[in-house]
Amino acid sequence: MATSTTERAQRVLTGTHFMLGNYAVVEGALAAGCDFFAGYPITPANEISERMSQRLPAVGGKFLQGEDELCSIYALSGASLAGAKAMTATASAGYNYMQEGIGYAVAVEAPIVIVDVQRCRGENFASQADVMQMKWGPSGDHELIVLAPSSVQELFDFTIRAFNLAEEFRNPVIIMSETTIALMRERLVIPPAEEIEIVNRRYTSLPPDKYLPFKANEEYGVPDFAPLGEGYGAIYSLNPHSEEGSIDWNPDVFEQLYKRITGKVTQHRDKICKTQAFKMDDADVALIAYGSEVRPCMDAMEMARADGIKVGVLKLDTVWPVPEEQIIQVANHVKLAITVEMNIGKYTREVERLCCAKCRTAVATKNRGLVHFPEEVYAVIKEVWR
Amino acid sequence: MSQPINPLRKYIREGKLPHFFCPGCGCGQILNAFLQACDELSVDPSRMVIIGGVGCTARIPVYLKGDVLHGVHGRTLAWATGIKLHKPQTKVVIFAGDGDVASIGGNHLIHAARRNLDVLVVVANNFNYAMTGGQVAPMTPSQVRTMTTPFGNPEPSFDICELVVTAGATYVAREATGRPVQLERTLKKALTHEGFALVEVLSQCPTNYGRYALRSGDPAVTLKWIMDRCITKAQADKLSKEEKAGKFVLGEFVDFKRPIFCGSSVYDLESCECCE
Numbered sequence: 213m214a215t216s217t218t219e220r221a222q223r224v225l226t227g228t229h230f231m232l233g234n235y236a237v238v239e240g241a242l243a244a245g246c247d248f249f250a251g252y253p254i255t256p257a258n259e260i261s262e263r264m265s266q267r268l269p270a271v272g273g274k275f276l277q278g279e280d281e282l283c284s285i286y287a288l289s290g291a292s293l294a295g296a297k298a299m300t301a302t303a304s305a306g307y308n309y310m311q312e313g314i315g316y317a318v319a320v321e322a323p324i325v326i327v328d329v330q331r332c333r334g335e336n337f338a339s340q341a342d343v344m345q346m347k348w349g350p351s352g353d354h355e356l357i358v359l360a361p362s363s364v365q366e367l368f369d370f371t372i373r374a375f376n377l378a379e380e381f382r383n384p385v386i387i388m389s390e391t392t393i394a395l396m397r398e399r400l401v402i403p404p405a406e407e408i409e410i411v412n413r414r415y416t417s418l419p420p421d422k423y424l425p426f427k428a429n430e431e432y433g434v435p436d437f438a439p440l441g442e443g444y445g446a447i448y449s450l451n452p453h454s455e456e457g458s459i460d461w462n463p464d465v466f467e468q469l470y471k472r473i474t475g476k477v478t479q480h481r482d483k484i485c486k487t488q489a490f491k492m493d494d495a496d497v498a499l500i501a502y503g504s505e506v507r508p509c510m511d512a513m514e515m516a517r518a519d520g521i522k523v524g525v526l527k528l529d530t531v532w533p534v535p536e537e538q539i540i541q542v543a544n545h546v547k548l549a550i551t552v553e554m555n556i557g558k559y560t561r562e563v564e565r566l567c568c569a570k571c572r573t574a575v576a577t578k579n580r581g582l583v584h585f586p587e588e589v590y591a592v593i594k595e596v597w598r
Numbered sequence: 599m600s601q602p603i604n605p606l607r608k609y610i611r612e613g614k615l616p617h618f619f620c621p622g623c624g625c626g627q628i629l630n631a632f633l634q635a636c637d638e639l640s641v642d643p644s645r646m647v648i649i650g651g652v653g654c655t656a657r658i659p660v661y662l663k664g665d666v667l668h669g670v671h672g673r674t675l676a677w678a679t680g681i682k683l684h685k686p687q688t689k690v691v692i693f694a695g696d697g698d699v700a701s702i703g704g705n706h707l708i709h710a711a712r713r714n715l716d717v718l719v720v721v722a723n724n725f726n727y728a729m730t731g732g733q734v735a736p737m738t739p740s741q742v743r744t745m746t747t748p749f750g751n752p753e754p755s756f757d758i759c760e761l762v763v764t765a766g767a768t769y770v771a772r773e774a775t776g777r778p779v780q781l782e783r784t785l786k787k788a789l790t791h792e793g794f795a796l797v798e799v800l801s802q803c804p805t806n807y808g809r810y811a812l813r814s815g816d817p818a819v820t821l822k823w824i825m826d827r828c829i830t831k832a833q834a835d836k837l838s839k840e841e842k843a844g845k846f847v848l849g850e851f852v853d854f855k856r857p858i859f860c861g862s863s864v865y866d867l868e869s870c871e872c873c874e
């Protein structure tokens with residue numbers, strides 16, 4: 213996508229801001245080159261659509277308020293296959309409706325970015341109850357990349373990363389936001405445009421008669437892209453398809469396709485999975501957390517250390533695919549790993565399977581529309597650390 | 599002895615024939631009429647984006663050389679909206695069954711018509727959900743027996759043409775596979791229309807509608823059942839509402855121009871008529 217220097221300058225609001233989390237997402241998207249947005253009203257994601265409707269047309273992009281979330285998610289695939297960098301934003305109830313469309317984007321390898329600002333059963337209380345749905349919502353075999361920002365700055369940074377990952381792997385990427393950070397104002401530093409790394413999908417150099425839309429050069433590779441409407445004659449079907457795109461009922465073809473489509477994500481975990489470790493070097497206890505739950509963990513860590521309990525924090529920037537290597541490494545060094553999450557205890561199962569026979573595990577859950585208080589996390593540490 | 603090659607064969611993907619439609623199905627005729635229309639207009643379908651949802655009708659695009667989207671039920675117009683906004687110059691044609699576009703995709707249909715999205719929607723109305731085995735659909739006539747209305751359809755049926763006219767479509771017509779010349783002429787007009795165009799094609803499904811509703815798998819029986827109920831718009835205009843009951847009115851319902859939808863753009867608020 214070619215943008216002029218002035219357009220790029222308008223796109224990137226370089227400077228220091230005090231900004232709403234939802235707005236930071238928009239600024240991240242624009243900095244990353246987003247040129248198509250479709251959304252349907254839902255709190256607490258509305259500020260994303262509202263700011264997009266103002267900002268996007270001004271930089272030459274297209275904004276659509278569709279008739280429902282199904283329209284948003286399929287319009288994204290349509291625009292993306294036509295060459296756009298496309299994004300939608302919704303909250304839990306709307307994310308429900310998008311599942312089949314996300315599955316379609318996986319099957320046809322359409323790069324799209326979805327922001328889900330998690331909320332609580334129709335109310336805008338804080339929650340991480342959808343952490344499993346983020347990944348497992350669509351039917352069929354698939355991999356999704358899910359990023360979990362913990363602050364307004366990360367909402368900006370991770371949105372850029374989401375576009376870059378979507379483009380690189382031609383896969384849907386989900387930004388797992390939460391009411392807490394989405395509706396919070398914090399300091400946000402936007403770097404100069406030239407310091408922002410932008411990844412674009414690779415376009416094919418083959419002529420239409422040689423081009424195969426689902427052929428990759430490596431076993432777990434990503435096919436080169438040809439936009440719709442230029443005579444490449446690609447078929448983008450949800451149904452089992454051959455490298456040529458044609459519907460194909462051969463079991464070998466089907467197996468091979470999904471081996472590659474899922475493998476291109478799982479085999480590149482080293483590139484995709486990011487974590488941040490805090491005071492893990494000498495830790496006996498690890499707090500494993502993602503999203504806004506990282507914040508109380510940081511305070512609880514200090515409270516525990518003041519009392520002589522060596523606690524560290526492993527912050528999961530990527531929740532899907534699971535950063536397995538990083539969690540195993542922690543499990544090998546600590547005696548106890550506590551997953552802290554704002555739901556009835558879901559992601560802890562992923563942590564438990566990785567820690568099994570390496571260290572003890574426990575979970576601090578909270579499912580009452582509120583983030584953990586540091587004291588609550590510390591209380592759990594004291595209770596299980598004997 | 600070499601067989602003469604159908605001149606429309608050049609628009610069909612290599613190695614994809616024979617198609618998967620049942621013998622006597624109307625989908626083949628619709629495909630044929632569409633390609634004939636393209637050929638006469640000299641518009642190349644391989645430069646188009648051709649969309650099908652799921653269903654028998656939705657398989658029509660996969661035989662064509664253009665770019666194709668396929669495989670999800672009812673979302674054809676949502677895909678098209680994204681494509682047309684990002685790349686307005688792309689010609690987009692949709693092939694949809696009555697279930698796909700009038701039932702599960704009904705919301706997208708009325709809103710695309712309201713917006714006057716620049717697409718052509720060809721609806722094959724075979725009066726049932728064919729691919730799933732002949733269940734009742736929104737356009738199944740009242741009282742008719744299907745696989746899920748063993749005692750007769752208790753619901754009134756949709757008039758999709760009336761629906762989209764009311765919603766704001768700018769070209770709307772109904773034709774039947776039994777009138778190939780008129781069908782092709784209508785598709786030609788619809789293909790050149792700028793804005794939301796919908797052509798409903800009454801189409802025979804001998805395998806499911808024929809066998810269950812009409813108690814015969816003979817394609818001619820279903821075709822005759824359809825044609826016996828067809829009247830032209832000119833004839834219909836002379837009839838009372840009661841006399842028109844149970845008839846399918848063929849012809850053009852609207853053909854006009856209004857601004858087509860291309861998404862929001864930056865414009866001067868003062869030039870907006872609705873803002874004082």
Ligand SMILES: Cc1ncc(C[n+]2csc(CCOP(=O)(O)OP(=O)(O)O)c2C)c(N)n1
Pocket residue numbers: 652653654655656670671694695696697698699722724726727728729730735
């Ligand atoms: C979400 C979803 N629901 C249901 C189906 C099953 N299904 C496949 S084809 C079809 C019916 C299609 O009927 P219609 O659109 O009228 O097309 P026809 O086969 O009659 O041409 C249905 C319901 C599906 N594939 N996806």
